[in-house]
Amino acid sequence: MWWHQHNLCFRHPIEEDYSSGDLEEKVATIAETDESAESEGVIDSHKRREILSRRPSYRKILNEISSDVPGVPKIEEEKSEEEGTPPNIATMAVPTSIYQTSTGQYIAIAQGGTIQISNPGSDGVQGLQALTMTNSGAPPPGATIVQYATQAADGTQQFFVPGSQVVVQDEETELAPSHMAAATGDMPTYQIRAPTTALPQGVVMAASPGSLHSPQQLAEEATRKRELRLMKNREAAKECRRRKKEYVKCLESRVAVLEVQNKKLIEELETLKDICSPKTD
């Protein structure tokens, strides 16, 4: 029943990257066979159009599915990064801030001054590297942060962290022991430095709220807000696509189940026909 209702909701004039429209139609056809098209004519055209125009989110749809149908996995709220923590970072401090660099690396700054850096290409925070800052502390009041990194003129990577400091990736693995704990293997090493130059293009240091005065600061604030919005939307788009994939998978499995069910019913019907009208010859 739920499926029939959702099929009404799913019809959408234009499908996106994953054209699940055919699949949904297929499910609808099978479901109608399965449930004898009982709602046919029940919904008047106006109401139907209203329903068609509103498409609930994949999370909502799948969660409803999962509550109705045992075995259908639920889409978790924030599932990707928090849970499924790989064993190699199990002993690390819980990050309080996670930033992403322009190269796709993730930097997690934990309480106690631990910086965790994950390489791009790995899902979530796999491959995190722990770096302990000995000179880390609470950021000065009013100074907030920064989720950006840049390629410095000397080819090193710089990450900006709370406290107006810069995490600089060494070109050679040459560690500054007073600053960082030892990184193992061929992991890149990093140093905490005071920023030597003005912030690179694209890096915005946010001021504390209420301290914005000049048009330049207002513009910076606007830029920061935009970057934040874009970052959030980027993540939202990723999450949405993940949910859509899951949703399509769910539809596919539903199709498979209904096809088997349909086949069985047809066979049963044939058997009953044979029993009820035996051949005379």
Added chain:
DNA sequence: CATTCGCATCGTCAGATACC
């Protein structure tokens, strides 16, 4: 080897929807 094609993925925008 260069080009083309199809496909997957991503980032962004804009509009719809959900939430407070």
Added chain:
DNA sequence: GGTATCTGACGATGCGAATG
């Protein structure tokens, strides 16, 4: 009603296979 979130649409990019 304002803000946050979700998602369709679009364009860009990268990759592998097919083709000339």
